[in-house]
Amino acid sequence: MLILESLGKQFDGRAAVDRVTLRVARGQMLGVIGRSGAGKSTLLRMINRLVDPTSGLIRHDDRLVSALKGRELMRWRAACAMIFQQFNLVGRLDVVTNVMLGRLNRHGFLGSMAGAFSAAERAVALQALDRLGIAQTALQRAETLSGGQQQRVAIARALLQEPEILLADEPIASLDPRSSKLVMDALRRINRDDKITVIVNLHDLDIARAYCDRIVGLANGSVVFNGAPEDLDSQALETIYGHDVETGSLLDEPRRPTDFRVWAAA
Numbered sequence: 001m002l003i004l005e006s007l008g009k010q011f012d013g014r015a016a017v018d019r020v021t022l023r024v025a026r027g028q029m030l031g032v033i034g035r036s037g038a039g040k041s042t043l044l045r046m047i048n049r050l051v052d053p054t055s056g057l058i059r060h061d062d063r064l065v066s067a068l069k070g071r072e073l074m075r076w077r078a079a080c081a082m083i084f085q086q087f088n089l090v091g092r093l094d095v096v097t098n099v100m101l102g103r104l105n106r107h108g109f110l111g112s113m114a115g116a117f118s119a120a121e122r123a124v125a126l127q128a129l130d131r132l133g134i135a136q137t138a139l140q141r142a143e144t145l146s147g148g149q150q151q152r153v154a155i156a157r158a159l160l161q162e163p164e165i166l167l168a169d170e171p172i173a174s175l176d177p178r179s180s181k182l183v184m185d186a187l188r189r190i191n192r193d194d195k196i197t198v199i200v201n202l203h204d205l206d207i208a209r210a211y212c213d214r215i216v217g218l219a220n221g222s223v224v225f226n227g228a229p230e231d232l233d234s235q236a237l238e239t240i241y242g243h244d245v246e247t248g249s250l251l252d253e254p255r256r257p258t259d260f261r262v263w264a265a266a
């Protein structure tokens with residue numbers, strides 16, 4: 001169980017995340033939605049301690065994550081893999097080497113670059129690529145792949161960390177619908193088959209509804225919705241996305257989920 005207790009982060013005296021309290025059960029697929037600037041990325045980055053909280057606590061089972069330091073913190077980061085909108089692959093390296101970089105924490109950066117990976121690790125990396133349906137790209141330079149393929153390479157790399165939690169920060173924001181589906185299907189499969197907790201920030205409400213067990217809505221850094229996808233009605237959406245001052249007239253039109261998607265992406 002991952003527990004956030006009154007978690008907060010301030011930048012220059014302004015709260016990006018404001019007293020967020022959440023419990024995420026092991027194996028859950030949790031979607032986080034909210035307008036641009038609502039605090040979704042900051043929340044995710046605090047969970048793996050890429051960003052240090054200003055206040056509050058993060059617990060995972062019997063670990064007090066928010067207090068970890070040194071080697072223990074490195075271990076937590078390894079247990080808490082992250083994928084990003086921009087994939088963050090090393091473009092000039094081949095795909096299978098990028099995947100093996102998921103073992104970086106075991107070799108150190110220089111060891112990894114010096115080709116310190118074993119044949120067994122290479123086999124595991126190829127298996128991960130095969131699982132994601134892109135084994136045929138293993139020897140290509142990562143930069144030659146499509147965005148959807150690159151994101152699946154990033155997921156394979158995350159898998160090599162053997163994570164307990166997978167944090168995905170807008171993993172499909174720059175992908176076309178078909179690639180988005182492939183990436184979300186992969187995340188869901190990993191979540192179900194490996195029982196890895198997935199926390200995913202999403203701008204697309206239909207996707208959030210279709211793939212997540214539970215949805216948290218953030219507004220101005222605070223949790224304003226926490227419930228099942230089917231409870232995400234128009235009132236909840238208005239609470240999450242609010243009135244758009246630029247296009248307030250939209251509120252006078254019949255409310256469709258796609259309206260909110262436009263606002264969310266603004």
Ligand SMILES: Nc1ncnc2c1ncn2[C@@H]1O[C@H](COP(=O)(O)OP(=O)(O)OP(=O)(O)O)[C@@H](O)[C@H]1O
Binds near residue numbers: 011040
């Ligand atoms: N490193 C930083 N320094 C200063 N302010 C920051 C920093 N990171 C985030 N913020 C601010 O914190 C608030 C929340 O940002 P965050 O990126 O977490 O939101 P978000 O919901 O992920 O937005 P988006 O959907 O656009 O990625 C914003 O006002 C942002 O400008």
